[in-house]
Amino acid sequence: PLAETGTLVAAAAAERRAVAAFNIITLEHAEAVVAGAETAGSPVILQISENAVKYRYGRVLPLARAAVEAARAAAVPVALHLDHVTSGDLLRQAADAGFSSVMYDASHLPYAENLAATRAAADWAHANGLWIEAELGEVGGKDGAAPLDAHAPGARTDPDEARAFVEAAGVDALAVAIGSSHAMTTRTAALDHELLARLVDTLDVPLVLHGSSGVPDEELSAAVAGGMAKINIGTALNLAMTAAIREFLAANAEAVDSRKYLSVGRRAMAETATELIALLRGRSAR
Numbered sequence: 001p002l003a004e005t006g007t008l009v010a011a012a013a014a015e016r017r018a019v020a021a022f023n024i025i026t027l028e029h030a031e032a033v034v035a036g037a038e039t040a041g042s043p044v045i046l047q048i049s050e051n052a053v054k055y056r057y058g059r060v061l062p063l064a065r066a067a068v069e070a071a072r073a074a075a076v077p078v079a080l081h082l083d084h085v086t087s088g089d090l091l092r093q094a095a096d097a098g099f100s101s102v103m104y105d106a107s108h109l110p111y112a113e114n115l116a117a118t119r120a121a122a123d124w125a126h127a128n129g130l131w132i133e134a135e136l137g138e139v140g141g142k143d144g145a146a147p148l149d150a151h152a153p154g155a156r157t158d159p160d161e162a163r164a165f166v167e168a169a170g171v172d173a174l175a176v177a178i179g180s181s182h183a184m185t186t187r188t189a190a191l192d193h194e195l196l197a198r199l200v201d202t203l204d205v206p207l208v209l210h211g212s213s214g215v216p217d218e219e220l221s222a223a224v225a226g227g228m229a230k231i232n233i234g235t236a237l238n239l240a241m242t243a244a245i246r247e248f249l250a251a252n253a254e255a256v257d258s259r260k261y262l263s264v265g266r267r268a269m270a271e272t273a274t275e276l277i278a279l280l281r282g283r284s285a286r
């Protein structure tokens with residue numbers, strides 16, 4: 001059934017586990033994540049990023065409506081989240097499109113401007129019944145930018161600044177920079193667990209890890225044990241889908257029916273989703 005992000009994240013945070021939030025681009029992504037969550041027997045979040053909306057000719061409704069229907073038909077709770085929104089116009093379409101939550105991303109702006117823009121977005125979101133996540137201390141690698149060297153210090157979120165930001169902006173969750181980076185195709189990121197511990201001690205909202213595809217299993221498990229409550233995963237699905245389709249087409253040069261290779265890609269994404277969901281809830285997939 002269709003669930004609410006705030007409910008799923010709060011339940012996870014209360015039990016020191018995390019809910020996986022997967023970025024979907026096509027209907028196959030949505031179907032794969034739902035199937036993967038059903039196999040794992042756990043709730044999941046489907047998220048659509050502003051970049052994915054741009055890919056869909058700038059329209060949010062076609063994929064969002066499909067994701068809502070996939071969630072309604074699911075055997076496990078599935079919530080819908082609008083990810084990395086910078087456009088006020090897109091933000092204002094969220095509730096009507098079936099999202100229960102948004103991530104408003106003004107993290108590229110200087111602190112005072114990030115705070116002012118996020119405060120306005122939070123006021124609007126709450127007036128419209130939406131749970132809202134924001135970001136402070138920019139996680140690198142967005143929008144085609146080169147991923148940070150996993151071993152470089154990179155951006156970090158300052159705990160005291162983060163507390164002041166969350167209080168002043170009034171957001172429900174915070175994405176923090178602790179060493180991950182978006183769009184990594186190798187799982188080589190090292191997380192700053194000491195910083196995570198200080199952030200968890202200092203803040204009283206759930207924390208969100210972005211760029212989780214580049215984080216190894218053990219590091220993800222440690223981050224969840226350390227208090228990360230929502231884990232955003234995108235690239236890992238695309239890696240699984242693309243590798244599976246590439247292998248299938250190489251072995252089946254005569255293949256024409258798109259269902260033949262999309263189903264192979266969808267199955268690979270579902271398996272990836274099942275494994276990550278099981279890892280993040282702290283129990284094994286099997």
Ligand code: G3H
Pocket residue numbers: 023083084181182183184209210211212213214232233234235236
């Ligand atoms: O908000 C989306 C995530 O941060 C996904 O990052 O594609 O590096 O896993 P990723």
Ligand code: ZN
Pocket residue numbers: 084182210211232
């Ligand atoms: Zn992200």
